[in-house]
Amino acid sequence: MAGASEDEVREFAAGLRSLLDWLQLSGPAAGNEVVALVQGTLGPAGLGQSVVARELPAFEHVNLQTALDAWSAAPGRSVEVRGVVLPPHYVGIDLQQLMTGEALPPVRLSAPAVVDLPNGPGSTLACLRLALLLVTDDDGRYVLLVQEAGEHRPTMSVEVAGLPVQRAQAVLAELDRLRRELNVYRGRLVEVTPTPSGQVALTFLDPPDLTRDDVVLPAAVLDRVERHALGVAGHRAGLRAAGQHLKRGLLLYGPPGTGKTHTVRYLLGRMGDYTRLLLTGRSLGVVGSVTELARELQPAVVVLEDVDLVAADRSFGPGGSPVLFDLLDAMDGAAPDADLLFVLTTNRADLLEPALAARPGRVDVAVQVDLPDAAARRRLLLLYGRAVPLRLTDDDVTRAVDRSEGVTASFLKELLRRAVLEALHEQDPVVAVTAGHLDRALDDLLDSTQQVTRTLLGVGAEGAVTDGDGAWPGPAPVQYGGGYRPFRAR
Ligand SMILES: Nc1ncnc2c1ncn2[C@@H]1O[C@H](COP(=O)(O)OP(=O)(O)OP(=O)(O)O)[C@@H](O)[C@H]1O
Numbered sequence: 184m185a186g187a188s189e190d191e192v193r194e195f196a197a198g199l200r201s202l203l204d205w206l207q208l209s210g211p212a213a214g215n216e217v218v219a220l221v222q223g224t225l226g227p228a229g230l231g232q233s234v235v236a237r238e239l240p241a242f243e244h245v246n247l248q249t250a251l252d253a254w255s256a257a258p259g260r261s262v263e264v265r266g267v268v269l270p271p272h273y274v275g276i277d278l279q280q281l282m283t284g285e286a287l288p289p290v291r292l293s294a295p296a297v298v299d300l301p302n303g304p305g306s307t308l309a310c311l312r313l314a315l316l317l318v319t320d321d322d323g324r325y326v327l328l329v330q331e332a333g334e335h336r337p338t339m340s341v342e343v344a345g346l347p348v349q350r351a352q353a354v355l356a357e358l359d360r361l362r363r364e365l366n367v368y369r370g371r372l373v374e375v376t377p378t379p380s381g382q383v384a385l386t387f388l389d390p391p392d393l394t395r396d397d398v399v400l401p402a403a404v405l406d407r408v409e410r411h412a413l414g415v416a417g418h419r420a421g422l423r424a425a426g427q428h429l430k431r432g433l434l435l436y437g438p439p440g441t442g443k444t445h446t447v448r449y450l451l452g453r454m455g456d457y458t459r460l461l462l463t464g465r466s467l468g469v470v471g472s473v474t475e476l477a478r479e480l481q482p483a484v485v486v487l488e489d490v491d492l493v494a495a496d497r498s499f500g501p502g503g504s505p506v507l508f509d510l511l512d513a514m515d516g517a518a519p520d521a522d523l524l525f526v527l528t529t530n531r532a533d534l535l536e537p538a539l540a541a542r543p544g545r546v547d548v549a550v551q552v553d554l555p556d557a558a559a560r561r562r563l564l565l566l567y568g569r570a571v572p573l574r575l576t577d578d579d580v581t582r583a584v585d586r587s588e589g590v591t592a593s594f595l596k597e598l599l600r601r602a603v604l605e606a607l608h609e610q611d612p613v614v615a616v617t618a619g620h621l622d623r624a625l626d627d628l629l630d631s632t633q634q635v636t637r638t639l640l641g642v643g644a645e646g647a648v649t650d651g652d653g654a655w656p657g658p659a660p661v662q663y664g665g666g667y668r669p670f671r672a673r
């Protein structure tokens with residue numbers, strides 16, 4: 184303060200001090216109803232205890248609420264729930280602030296706000312967003328603060344105040360136990376997607392309703408898939424008793440449109456008592472936390488679709504190992520005696536081979552899903568023609584089967600759709616789909632001038648990757664069958 188006399192400085196300091204005192208008394212904390220409630224509930228003894236906090240992933244919100252509901256209803260315990268309102272733009276609050284009134288944002292009491300979260304494929308549960316639970320039970324009187332995750336708070340939290348640390352830990356452990364026991368994801372089909380903040384979100388899906396007859400694969404192939412995926416269920420105890428691991432990995436590989444995803448969907452429909460976690464594309468990066476969840480909710484199956492998508496991706500941070508390696512490591516890290524099935528699919532087995540060779544033991548059965556042979560093409564025509572009024576002779580079907588040599592299963596599904604469209608040009612509604620319609624649809628789909636359409640529909644996985652001028656370049660050449668061995672013998 185250049186130019187100010189000593190008296191003036193003293194006077195200024197005194198004024199500043201009284202301003203600060205006044206702010207302290209009449210600031211947001213003074214007389215705050217939330218602070219008063221917490222302090223009144225805990226009393227001096229409770230206020231002297233440490234706050235014990237547990238952070239949980241956002242997808243645990245619905246499980247925490249399920250656990251809290253059960254916990255609150257236990258005999259001898261009464262719980263009063265009070266909502267807390269925090270103005271927008273505040274990241275969050277903690278119980279310590281509410282006990283002391285220090286660094287307090289302008290909070291107030293309200294009816295508890297809830298978010299309605301799915302707790303099953305067709306049901307929801309009202310879950311507390313930011314609330315105080317005032318508890319009275321054998322431990323005395325104490326307070327819980329539940330706080331949801333938010334844009335700038337990637338995890339949610341539950342805090343306990345008013346109890347000695349060990350007792351507070353026991354409360355949290357009991358809630359953990361109930362979350363596990365009552366976990367709403369157990370035995371469900373759940374899709375895993377990454378959130379912008381790098382966490383995972385879980386979405387319930389309806390289980391597919393596919394029968395064995397809906398999957399057109401050589402019997403030996405389907406048998407092998409089923410045995411590996413489903414065979415363990417009846418022999419869990421026997422395998423464990425004989426010291427054998429239950430964890431297993433199944434790889435389905437083959438050209439696009441041949442039924443890898445279709446087969447997985449069929450398996451998922453059959454594995455009704457398994458927790459089924461589905462990961463594709465960008466979600467594959469979060470496989471670590473998903474494996475942990477799967478182990479907790481076993482028996483479980485983790486589906487990793489199109490794993491080639493991450494074969495070349497490198498994770499962030501030093502070292503930057505390929506995401507695929509992280510994925511394989513996560514598979515390996517899971518407890519071997521857990522009933523865990525990993526199903527991987529790819530149409531680029533060539534990209535996977537080096538990673539799998541470098542990290543052996545993750546995949547114990549690799550099944551090639553190939554282009555349909557003549558018998559399979561016939562079955563596919565009839566399968567996807569089931570709902571169509573087909574008027575075809577055996578010879579008509581044979582001709583279509585011969586003409587469609589080298590196409591994928593999904594091509595035949597599309598062929599039927601096109602044949603119906605051809606028929607619709609003449610009759611609406613369709614009375615009969617005849618050989619003429621089928622021929623015209625085939626002419627159109629196989630038209631050599633429509634290279635892009637042909638490639639997209641999967642005509643000849645090898646033939647489609649042509650080198651003619653101006654031809655659709657297609658994906659990088661992949662070899663299937665014909666002596667190609669995706670895995671080295673170990
Ligand atoms: N073997 C099959 N049996 C019956 N239908 C099939 C078969 N293969 C494919 N389909 C039909 O074609 C659709 C597409 O096939 P699917 O998605 O399973 O191919 P994919 O092998 O997973 O291909 P991609 O490598 O591109 O993922 C399926 O939804 C199903 O309707």
Ligand SMILES: [Mg+2]
Binds near residue numbers: 443444445528
């Ligand atoms: Mg697929």
